[in-house]
Amino acid sequence: MSQSQRVYNDTERDLVMLDGYLSNPDQRALAAPVIDRLVEGLAPLADAQYSWWDAALIPIREGLEALLVVGALLMYAKRAGSRKAKLWVAGGSAAGLLASIGAGFAVVLLLSSSAFGHNNLLINGWTGVCASVMLLYVSYWLHRHSDAKRFNRLLAERSTRALSGGHMFTLALLSFFAIVREGLETVIFLIGMASKMSGAELAAGIATGFFVLAAAALVIVKAGAKLPIRPFFLGSSLIVFYLCFKFMGSGIHSLQMAGILPSTVNEALPDLTTFSLYPSWYSTLPQLVFLACGCIAVVLSLWKGRRGRDVPVA
Template identity: 30%
Template sequence: MLVPFLIMLREGLEAALIVGIIASYLRQTGRGAWMPAVWIGIFLAASLALFVGAGLQFVSAEFPQRQQEMFEAVVGLIAVAVLTWMVFWMRRAAKGLRRELTGALDSAFASGHSHTYALIAMVFLAVAREGLESVFFLLAVFQQSQGSAAPVGALLGVACSVVAGWAFYRGSLRLNLKHFFRLTGLFILLVAAGLLAGSVRAMHEAGWWNHAQQVLFDLNASLPLDTPLGSVFAGVFGYQPAPSLSEVVAYVGYLLFTLLIFFSPDRPAAVAARVETAS
């Protein structure tokens, strides 16, 4: 439950942050009459995400066992790519997000095109991106977990993000977004590493990858999956008590590569560009 809750909280908060910036800017500039267009964009994006998620889940349920393993591996790899991109995109874009959105709104209202369609498209694209990212992540998590805990956690995360987004719009929320996205970004990278290792395991079970399959260590005697701590580690970090060499290499290699970039300081050129833009 914890992993889908935190991921959907972050994904939902990203979408709520963008929508909140757009809505508050419309209100501040006397354009509140265009708020229905914002709701239409949200509705269309949410409908698209639900349609894609339901379609993929329905199609995968019809697959035989080997094809299901293939599908699980592909969805897991897509989820890892999406989560990684999400972490580094928000890390780069968070500082100038408000300026970019308000500039795009001003351009849309200043152009000769329909304001309503431009506004619907802006909201739709922003929310649809977060929604489709969530679809692939949740598919990967649901395929690697059992029971109703994961769906319940995802729904709770969405509900909390909606409340937080409304509070942000009303001005009652003072959240340090930089620290929030940094902490959740680090957590997401750990989750993505577990998903990558699980995808490597699914690729082996599907017959796509048969190299380096020797068991590196076995912790079944000390921390099996059927214990509370083992199940928590498995659900959060993709823990396996007897992983193969290829799974460990994928897990550790991914973390070393992404954490090195994650904790690296901003490049001088990027810092100079932001200083020049701010001045």
């Protein structure tokens, strides 16, 4: 992943396609070009050596998506003026970080990286699907409260259902899922690098990566707090919905790699790994459902806003 993001994404996709082609007698002839493509992409990286900067890129790349989720939740809590909500988000994030660190020690001391890699696919798959469903609601909430008057009414209600204890637990759970999903992949990648660099270089890279993430988190929270409510909430809604769409595709793809779901391939479906679009109905169909839900929510919001403007003022 540190050497080539493109090769990493293509390899993940090709492994599922290869499994799908080999398990279907009518498609086995299509497996040979996939194998050739895998060899062509991976062969130049077989003897790759790593530096501290490569180690830094892993937490930065893996952490940015989790940071966007946690940053949006923290800004939402800050806008709502709820200190308890911020503590729940921070607590969920800290729990996710501790779980990832604990998993790293477990792999080093107790397990093999290959055995953990398979379990990591299962964890990434289920957390990705769960986080995606929860993010769909967060995206809807942000879009719904992008109207300044509506949000001001929300702030005026000190004990609203949106900031109830149950909802704050949901915030903690979502931040936990976001951190664990990316944190476990970071563990796998860093363990794979550990034998190809000194301990000091590895530690320096990890520290640099987390420093960059911390700086980015500070910028996101500070900048978001100064933006007007409507563009802030609309922008956050789009980012969160994109992550919802992406987490669902990559989560189901991970379950296919783990063998939980069949690795079927449909050549007519789009294949864009950047957006977690894979040529399988198992991942594409839920994404289409989410996309339809998002379009319906936008249309209903515009329709209600238009009706509100058409109501005569007494």
